[in-house]
Amino acid sequence: MRKAIFTLLSLFLTAILIVTLLVKTAPLPNKVLNGFDRTILPTNFLTPLGNMPADSIQLVSGATPTQLFFTTTDPTIILCTDYHLQHPRRIKLHLSQGLIDSLQTYFYTTIDSPFVHIFGYNMPAIVTLHLSGSHTQVFRFPPGGFSKAYAIAPDRFILRKLDRIIADQQFLKVNTTTNEITVEKNLSILHQDGGMSTDGSLVYDTASKKLIYTYFYINQFFSFDTSLHKLHAGHTIDTSSHFRFQLSDAAASGEHVFTSQGPDQIVNNTSFVYNGKLFVHSLLKGDHEADGKFGNNTAIDKYDINTSQYLGSFYLPVSPDKVRRIHIFNHSMVIECRDYIYSYTIDTRDSVLN
Template identity: 30%
Template sequence: MKSIFIKIATCIIIGILTVSILYGLSDKLTHQKNSFYRYFPPHPAVYNKAIDLKFNSYYFAGVSRDKVYLSNLTAPLHLLEIDPITADTNHYTIKINDKNPLKFSSSARVSILSPYFYISDGITPRILRGTLGQWTAKRIMYDSAYFNDAKPIGAKSFVLRSISAKTNENILGKEFSVKPHVFLKDKLLEKQGDGIFSADGILRYNKDLSKIIYLYHYRNEYMVIDTSLNLLHKGHTIDTNTIAKVKIASIESNHTKTISEPPVVINKNSYTYGNYLFVHSGLMAKNERKETFQETSVIDVYNIISDTYEFSIYIYPYRKQKLKRFIITDKYLMGIHNEYLVIYDLNPKWFKELKPKSKINQDILSR
């Protein structure tokens, strides 16, 4: 178990450092014109308001009804509640109900899946749960698996990305409160060369569809997976990069691997809501101006039911700060621009399937 802990910790640390550095280094590669085109409809997302967060370390924990919740990378037990209509804010400190004092690592994250909030820490490992509005959390899991990402998919179940003890590669799994507690699904993540960086990606849960979405960072592919970890179908982003362009080097001193050259980052970030997958792309299209692409952040919108590209959105900097993180609701695109939360109204003309027809969706996704 100790060796797994070391591998998880090393992967998280190396991952944070390499991704942060290489996003900057790969500028030349991602600003080359590629052989695909984007469609930009008029005004799909319109600026509404901005809120000064005072700090640049906030991230989105999730949404519940008419509120959005942010937590802080440097203060894992802090929650900021925001009403996007009135811009009213409330600050909460999560209390821990445990017989022993608990310390959380820098990888600890807060997630919202109404009516609960969760604290997950893959280094410890540890998962706690509390009820929204009460702000006291306690353990709910057996805490038997180390992980580098986790998303709640039910009251007492999580989808995990971990490191396989057999292959030392990224693997998806599920953790729940009853035996066997952890189920790991081999070969769900498809490696190309190495099984760590080539399979690196963004793990999301779509509550509307009860489906897991995994979007690869370095290739034009995403997977739609059910909550039992069965692959339903694969989708593709509009670029043509089917093979991850990642070069790996070994670090002999600690028997780990790292990225040796700046990779081509296809998909920087994502969020899923309704029938849609929103992708913060790292590549410039053939019909884009280099100056515009460099200045803005491009969000490509996909329909994950029909596996079709819909259109793209330019998100412009706010006070010279580019988009860093984003989240989607049925009315808003909300983005963090360093220390500012910027709220954009979504034009219903272009977003007709933010509230899916569940029966039709389930029939199609079960194919």
């Protein structure tokens, strides 16, 4: 018995030593040259408004000219503040217990006042109601969860949803009034891995009615219209042009469970759009960027949506490893981090944003 325990302990310690050695000797992406440089633009357009602890906040959900809305970990509670992140108040959504149980923690909420849209990842369904608490509409999908969703109108949505037959995710357009679902044609790269390797951020430019999808793991993005037709394709300035994601042998396709053999390097984090420009939070350091400047600030790269041309970069004064999402609402920028929410007034005439 002692020998068996000793053998198991030895194997456990050996495994730890091997993993530690691999981590120590692996080429870290920002400790080597990444093959590109940034053109840094001056950041003079931000004026701090306020901040508050993230606590139970799940994400920034929407805004009016005077208020910001935040999803909490409770699907029935919306937090509302002003742009200084002061005077918080709670809004109670009236949902049935059955819906609450179905949503659990796998949901996110967007608010385009007065409409509230709760996206149930795994139900899979979209729940729509008014902030005032009027009738709740539930639109249910065929089996297969979804990972991205955007409301382009109160009853129309763009989703990136798992199709179990092809074992990958595709973009859909949904009309919840007519019950019509339109599936993309040749818009997505398909790897039959549940959409993990091609994961990314989806944003919607309300001015041009264009959606832009930026990949997390490679230096590519593309735009498409609300009819799911591809418009433009572009590259971020880094050189990460190949997918390195591999599906684990343990991912039995018959069970619809997908896992990776190991973590891949995220090169593009969140993104946002403003005034016909795409802004991407890059996690890779340019070859001649100062370590301290890049490590202590969030690097944002700017691209023209119509031409995909790189237009320069700037820093936001927040730690890059904590940033989750960035939004621009009504002449304000809201930066959502893991520990705090930050709000800034922006000078929309500044050339950095235009």
